[in-house]
Amino acid sequence: MTLSTPAGYRPLDDASLRRFLADLPDLAAKLGGAPSDWSIVEVGDGNLNLVFLIDGPAGSLCVKQSLPYVRAAGESWPLPLDRAFFEQAYYRAVAPFTEGLTPRFHHYDPALYAIVMERLSPHIILRRGLIEGRRYPDAARAVAEFSARSTFATSDLGARIENKAEWMATFARNTALIRITAEVVFTDPLAESPRNRWTSPALDAIAAEFRSDSALKVTVAEWGRRFLTTSEALIHGDLHSGSVMVSETDTRVMDPEFAFVGPIGFDVGAFIANLAMNAIAQAGHAAEGDDRRAEAHWVLEQIPVFWNTWRARFLALWEEGGRGDAYPSGMFAKAGDTAPFAAAREAYVDRIFADAIGYAGVKTIRRILGFAHNADFELIADPLRRAPLEARALHLARRFLMEPQSFRRAEDVVAAVREG
Amino acid sequence: MTLSTPAGYRPLDDASLRRFLADLPDLAAKLGGAPSDWSIVEVGDGNLNLVFLIDGPAGSLCVKQSLPYVRAAGESWPLPLDRAFFEQAYYRAVAPFTEGLTPRFHHYDPALYAIVMERLSPHIILRRGLIEGRRYPDAARAVAEFSARSTFATSDLGARIENKAEWMATFARNTALIRITAEVVFTDPLAESPRNRWTSPALDAIAAEFRSDSALKVTVAEWGRRFLTTSEALIHGDLHSGSVMVSETDTRVMDPEFAFVGPIGFDVGAFIANLAMNAIAQAGHAAEGDDRRAEAHWVLEQIPVFWNTWRARFLALWEEGGRGDAYPSGMFAKAGDTAPFAAAREAYVDRIFADAIGYAGVKTIRRILGFAHNADFELIADPLRRAPLEARALHLARRFLMEPQSFRRAEDVVAAVREG
Known part of the structure; x- marks a missing residue:
């Protein structure tokens, strides 16, 4: 199958990437030397894109380019190139609020659908680090700061109607990409779809059970409806641990190509779900003299670190003064309004947490019964070792969805994983 | 104050309107004769626009043109002209689903911000007819059909992600106009605003009481937040009885300039609130030998006619087959799914009703304590006769907002008005 692409587009290769960067003087200067001095490596291990790292004598850069198909599925699943446009638009929109929390954005080429940005070094993907049993003491806090600051500023609490409209x-x-989420996150995993897979035969029974659970499916469909109809803030749209780069001292959120004005809890829930899945998967990475119990414990503790940081930051920004059109301060100017308004703010963030729990359930199921699986589980080679851990995660996900009242605080999630 | 307007724009007058229509051969032919044969009258009694009725020997037309300010407030409150663009865009978007339920759209002039449409005759504005004690047996049903059909088709139940995105x-x-609603509906009436007015001094105490009621204000602000963040379907945005034209046998919804992709319950609640206010106001229009009891009773009964028609139509459209991406039918293909999926559809419309009750509360308060009042009450000349009826409506509105669990069905609204 040959995919048609716009005139001017071509997938970059070593030679054309050198020419492309050489034509951008500021960026070529960052690399230093001559184009022939630059070393280039393609590292895209995600599902969708080409990713090049370029090292020159003076510095380095990263170039991310859209491919006209879903890389993980091949050319049989075409995908518009314009997701690079949305990724750079998102970086630019949230830049004023997320200084130091994303890779620095340098340039966007609309014909090539290519983004040039800071190359992070010695960062690795958070998910990979956690699978290896490493700890990143600042990661959960930084991701929480990123999410709370960017969503507050782009919500109707922090932004004016006119800005949000843009x-x-x-x-x-x-x-x-909104369609991909609707289908592979909310629809396929509990329906029959050729894109689904799971650890078989070990999980055949539970997969069948989930797909016959009408109440569970109605609940997931209702979260899917909310996903499509909640325009709360500009969200990242795919905020899992694979979208975060970390070093010992630095944390950056990347890959916002799924961004849209959606439900804040979707991002919050994605990060919580992916921490929980990693914690559950730790036992599968145990080896002689390395039982991973302490690592699992540590990862799990990052869930309250993440949520409590998020909650405190969001509330602090609101108290400092919402400039948006929701909950306008002029309505709460009387002395007696102070405590009820504070309670309303608390209720707001509690509701975000409740949303996050629902979306966390959906996101967990899709990683085990759906199309795109998590390295946390996938790197457990032995299916007989992997399947019981995946089943534990599915059990947790079902509790998130069907017993939401059991999860009022992040600490409740920690307790549920420990019990499970 | 002189308002700057785009080149090419001028408010139409008798002479320029004749030239404008003469230059549109199809429409001039509808009118027939020569431009000098046409009779023109300006009838805009709304808050925002010029409205001309043009009668020719062969037929008639209506032209609605934006003014660059809020007509009801004067040039001191400027307003962009582009609301005419949104009005015609809405008519075109919902036309496939609302045949016979809106005025026929003929032409839009983007430079003049002028819409040419069918002149409805002998129709009058539903609100005026109800105030005069007339009955329109088909009006509530037709407005329900209009709202249910247009919102289902433009929701994620009836439309694909790609269509809704446009x-x-x-x-x-x-x-x-979204800002006007946010401010004059949700914010001002319970805050201090120079735009507010109410029947004074009779309602001074209750106005002060409402503005000191922190719990009520938090509830209204929460509905305001939902209004700004719920992207459920393309809604009319101002679906009160002043936006409906009726004859004995025909009903048309007009004036959709406030349209946006918003909460379905906002339209449903607007219509319910305006019927309830009219029913409460009937006693104020009583005269010797005309106590208006039967009229009040009849108007009140239109609330269940409206809602039960809406509910049945929306559910029927969904059962006939949702083509959207929410609640995808592929998730509910198993035999055991039938009853739970049907229950989910019922829960969905029950939730729309609950939303409608909340918005009905907000919309009622704003008509009595805010900027734009209703003719239903305003035409009761004696403030001592008007104020107790307005107070009854305020009491009902507070019940809608603070005791939502008392309103599960439309019949509960009827009972509450009767009790009040």
């Missing part, structure tokens, strides 16, 4: 109008058109 | 992108920019 983000709504721009990102509403990110339909290709 | 409406999201287009109508997100209707910020001038």
Whole structure:
């Protein structure tokens, strides 16, 4: 199958990437030397894109380019190139609020659908680090700061109707990736789809059980409806531990190509779910003299670190003064309003947490019964070792969805994983 | 104050309107004769626009043109002209689903911000008819059909993500009118605003009481937040009885300039609130030998006619087959799914009703304590006769907002009005 692409687009290779960067004087200067001095390596291990790291005598860069298909599925699953447009639009929109928490954005080429940005070094993907049993003491806090600051500033609490309208109008058109989420996260995993897979035969019974659980499916469909109809803030749209780069001292959120004006809890829940899955998977990475109990414990503790940081930051930003059109301060100017308004703010973030729990359930199921699985489980080679851990995660996900009242605080999630 | 307007724009007058229509051969032919044969009258009694009725020997037309300010407030409150663009965009978007339920759309002039449409005759505004004690047996049913059909088709139940995205992108920019709603409906009436007015001194105490009721204000602010963050379907945005034209046998919904992709319950609640206010106001229009009891009773009974028609139509459309991405039918293909999926559809429309009750509360308060009042009450000349009826409506509105669990069905609204 040959995919048609716009005139001017070509997938970059070593030679064309050198020419592309050489034509951008500021960026070529960052690399230093001559184009022939640059070393280039393609490292895209995600599902969708080409990713090049370029090292020159003076510095380095990263180039991310859209491919016209889902890389993980091949050319049989075409995908519009314009997701690179939405990724750079997101970086630019949140830049004023997320200084130091994303890779620095340098340049966007609309014909090549290519983004040039800071190359992070010696960072690795958080998920990989956690699987290896490493600890990143600042990661959960930094991701929480990133999410709370960017969503507050782009919500109706922090932004004016007119500013939010521009983000709504721009990102509403990110339909290709919104459709992918709708289908592979909310629909397929509990339906029959050729894109689904799971650890078989060990999980055949539970997969069948989930797909016959009408109440569970109605609940997931209701979260899917909310996903499509909640325009709360500009969200990242794919905020799992594979979208975070870390070093011992630095944390950056990347890969916001799924961004749109959506439910804040979707991002919060994604990060919580992926921490929980990693913690559950730790036992599968145990080896002689390395039982991973302490690591699992540590990862799990990052869930309250993440949520409590998020909650405190979001509330602090709101108290410092919402400039948006929701909960306008002029309505709460009387002395007697102070405590009820504070309670309303608490209720707001509690509701975000409740949303996060629902989305965490959905996101967990999709990683085990759906199309795109997590390295946390996938790198457990032995299916007989992997399957019981995946089953534990599925059990937790079902509790998230069907017993939401059991999860009022992040500490409740920690307790549930320990019990499970 | 002189308002700057785009080149090419001028408010139409008798002479320029004749030239404008003469230059549109199809429409001039509808009128027939020569331009000098046409009779023109300006009838805009709304808050925002010029409205001309043009009668020719062969037929008639209506032309609605934006003014660059809020007509009801004067040039001191400027307003972008582009609301005419959103009005015609809405008519075109919902036309496939609302045949016979709106005025026929003929032409839009983007430079003049002028819409040419069918002149409805002998129709009058539903609100005026109800105030005069007339009955329109088909009106509530027709408005319900209009709302259920247009919102289902433009929701994630009836539309694909890609289609809804276009409406999201287009109508997100209707910020001038979205801001008016946010301010004059949700914010001002329970805050201090020079735009507010109420029947004074009779309602001074209750106005002060409402503005000191922190719990009520938090509830209204929460509905305001939901209004700004719920992208459920393309809604009319101002679906009160003043936006409906009726004859004995025909009903048309007009004036959709506030349209955007918003909460379905906002339209449903607006219509319910305005019926309830009219029913409460009937006693104020009583005269010797005309106590208006039967009329009040009849208007009140239209609330269940409206809601039960809406509910049945929306559910029927969904059962006939949702083509959207929410609640995808592929998730509910197993035999055991039938009853739970049907229950989910019922829960969905029950939730719309609950939303409608909340918005009905907000919309009632704003008509009595805010900027734009209703003719239903305003035409009761004697403030001592008007105020107790307005107070009854305020009491009902507070019940809608603070005792939502008392309103599960439309019949509960009827009972509450009767008790009040």
